[in-house]
Amino acid sequence: MTFTRYAIYFVPPADAQWSRYAASWLGWDMEAGYELPHPAETGLDIAAITSVPRKYGLHATLKPPMRLAGGQSQAALEDACAALAAAQQPVVLEGLHLARLGRFLALRPSGGVTGLNALAAACVTDLDRFRAPQTEAELERRRAAGLSPEQEKNLSRWGYPYVLEQFRFHITLTGKLPKSQLPAVENALDAHLIPLLPAPFEIRDLALAGEAPDGRFHLIQRYPLSA
Template identity: 75%
Template sequence: MTFTRYAIYYAPPADAEWSRFAASWLGWDLETGTMVPHPNVAELDIGAITDVPRKYGLHATMKPPMRLAERQTQAALEAACKAFASSQKPVSLDGLHLARLGRFLALCPTGEHSALNALAAACVTELDSFRAPAPAAELDRRRATGLTPEQEENLSRWGYPYVLDQFRFHITLTGRLPKPELPAVVEALNKHLIPLLPAPLEIRDLALMGEAPDGRFHLIQRYALSG
C-alpha cells in the first residue's frame, strides 16, 4: 500500500479487552486496516460521535503525521524507527482516566508521566530528518486556530504546535460534541470502557503508521522499546 503521510503512535495492544472495545467504539481497527462494528449502547449514535477521529484509529500521537522528506524512503524510516525504539526504555503509567478536552473526550494519563513526555519529545526531535516541511496552507490553517508564542515556535521548527512542552498525551474517543450530549457519552464510557482500563499501563512499543489515500491510518510495524 502507498501512504501519503506517516506518524508514530502509541497504539494500545490489539489483544487487550479495553482496546478491543475502544477500537470498536471508534469503528476502525488500525491493526487490521478494517472497519469494525460499533458496540450497541442504547440511545447513542456512536457513528456520529466518533466520525472525526475514526480514521486515525485508537492511538495517542507521539510524532504527528508527516510527509516524507525528499530522498527519504519508507524503508529508511522503518529502519530508523527500529533503531530509535531499541534505544528507549518502556514507560509505565499509573493508568488512564477519562478527560474532557474542550468539547471532545479522551483518555489521559493518571499520575506522573514525565518519562512519557520525554519519549514523545525524543520521537519528535530524533526522527525529524524524515519530515518534509509542512505546506504553507497547512501552517496557515493551524495558525488560524490561535497559537501561543511557544506553539508558534514549535510549528515553525517541528511542523506542529503541540509538541515538546506543549505536548499532552491523549487517546481521542470522540469528535467535538454539543454540550448537551456530553453527559450521556461520559456515562456510557464510564460504564463500558473505564472498568476495563489497566492499572498500571505499560507502554512497551511504538507503532509506525501510514495514512492511506482515503485518509485512514494503518499499522505498518510495531517496535519494542528495549533500551
C-alpha cells in the same frame, strides 16, 4: 500499500479487552485494516460521535503525521524507528482516565508523565529529518486556531504546535461534541470502557502508522522499547 503520510503513535495492544472495546467504539481497526461494528448497548449514535477521529484508529500521537522529506523512504523510516525504540525504555504509568479536552473526550494518563513526555520528545526530534516542511496552507490552518508564542515556535521548527513542552498525551474517543451531549457520552464510556482500563498502564512499543489515500491510517509495524 502506498501511504501519503506517516506518524509515530502509541497503539494499544490488540489483544487487550479495553483496546478491543475502544477500537470498536471508534469503528476502525488500524492494525487489521477493517471497519468494526460500534457497541450496540449505549443507545447513542456512536457513528456520528466518532466520525472525525475514526480514520486515525485507536492511538495516541507521539510524532504527528508527516509527508516524507525528499530523498527519504519508508524503509529508511522503518530502520530509524527500530533504532529509536531500541534506545528507549518502556514507560509505566499509574493508569488512564477519561477527560474532557475542550469539547471532545479522550483517555489521559494518571500520575507522573516525565518518562512519557521524554519518549514523545525523542520521537519528535530524532525522526524529524524524515519530515517534509509544512506548506504555507498547512501552517495557516494551524495558526487559525490561535497559537501561543511557544506553540508558534513549535509549528515553525517541528511542523506542529503541540509538541515538546506543549505535548499532552491523549487517546481520542470522540469528535468535538455539543456541550449538552458530553454527559451522556461520558456516562456511556464510564459504564462500558472505564472499568476495563489497565492499572498500571504500560507503553512497551512504538507504532509506525501510514495514511492511505482514502485518509485512513494503518499500522505498519510495532517496535519494542528495549533499552
